[in-house]
Amino acid sequence: MNNFVFQNTTKLILGRGEIAKLAGLLPKDKRILVTFGGGSVKRNGVYDQVVAALEGFDYLEFWGIEPNPKVETLRKAVEVCKNENIGFLLAVGGGSTLDGTKLIAAAALIEEDAWELVLNPKLQRGSLPFASVMTLPATGSEMNRGCVISNLATGEKFAFYNTFPVFSILDPTTTFTLPRYQRACGLADTFIHVIEQYLTCVDESPLMDRWAEGVLQTVVEIAPKVLSDENDYDTMANFMLSATMGLNGFVAMGVTQDWSTHRIGHEITALCGTTHGQTLVMVLPGVMNELREQKGAKIVQYGERVWGITEGTTEERIDRTIAATEEFFRSLGLATRLSELGIGEDVVEEIVRRFRERGTRLGEQLNIDYAATDRILRQRI
Ligand code: NZQ
C-alpha cells in the first residue's frame, strides 16, 4: 500500500425531504448566491423546496450554468460575487452546476481571470465556502474537491481543484425526473471513476479492491432498475450513494490510479460537446486493450470478481473482460464507438496533436503518450 493522507470534510445528508435542512445549514450572516443550471430544478419541484427553505435568508440567484460548464458563463457569476458582497455559494442541480460553482468560489477572491486560475492554480487565494443540493448521481462532485471547466473560445476542458463542499444534500426523489440518457451517463461515469482508481496494479490493498469491486457490482446490479421508469426510491438512493462513494476518496486510499480515460474523454468533449459519461465509455475499452499487458493481472481479477469470468487463458480472459465491459455500456443504451456519434479521424488527430504539443503522459506508468493515445482512439472509431 502506498503512503496516503485522507481527509474529506463534506457533511453528506441523504434522504427524502432533506432539502428542508438547508435552513439550519446555511449561514444567516452572509449573503448567499444560489447557482442553477438550465431549469430542470424548476420542473421537478427542487427549486420550490430550496426557495421555501431559504425564507428569511439574504440571497441572490444565478441561472444558466450549462452542462460542461463554460468559463464564459462562470465569469458573470464571479462578477456578481465581487459586486454583491457574496459570502457563501449554494449550487442546486447536477455536477456541472456544482463544478462551475467551485470555480466561481475560488475566482471570486482573486483579481485575475477565472480561466487563468484554471491554467495556473497557484493564483488561488482561498475560496468562498460553498455547498450543494445535488440532483444527478454521476460526478461525485458533491463530496470531492474537483471541478472540470470548459472554455468555449479555445475549445479546451481542464480540471481544477478547490476545497470540499461544506455540505451536500442528496434527496433521491429529485432524480426521478432524470431522462434515461442522463441516468445511463451517470451509471457509466460512476463505474469508470471506480475503474480508474482500481484497474492498475494487484496486491496494493485487498480492502480497497473489495470496496471498489463492491461499488462496481452495485452499479451493475442496480442499472436495469435505474434505467426503468419505476423510480424505486431505494434503487435511486443506492445510485446516488454509489456515485458519491465512487469519487470521494474512499476507494482510492493507498492505491495507484490511472485517469487516462477521463483525460482523453475531456478532449473529445472539448472538441465535440459530447456528454461526459457517454464519452468515457467509447474510450475505456481502448485503454484496457492498449495496456492489456501492464494491467493484465488486475483485468483478470476484475473480470473474475465483477463479471464471473473464470476460465480460459489469460489472454482470453482479458479479451472477454473487455468485451463484458463494453457490453455493459451497450446495455445502458450508450454508443461505444466514436463513429456512432460521427466522430472520426480529424478529432483523433487534433487530440494527438494537443498531447504531443503538451508532452502529455498518462497511465499509471506514464506511458500513454500521444502515440499510444493515437492507437487507443483509432481502435475506437
Ligand atoms: O441544467 P439543468 O436544466 O439543471 O439540466 C441538467 C443538464 O441538462 C439535467 N439534470 C440535472 N438534474 C436533473 C436533470 N434533469 C432532470 N432531472 C434532474 N434531477 O441533466 C443535464 C446534465 O447535467 P450535468 O450537471 O451536466 O451532468 P453531470 O452531473 O453528469 O455533470 C457533468 C460534468 O461534471 C464533470 C464532467 O466533466 C461534466 O462537465 N465531472 C466532474 C467531476 C468532479 N467534479 O469530480 C468528475 C467527473 O469525472 C466529471 O468530469
Ligand code: ZN
Ligand atoms: Zn467522470
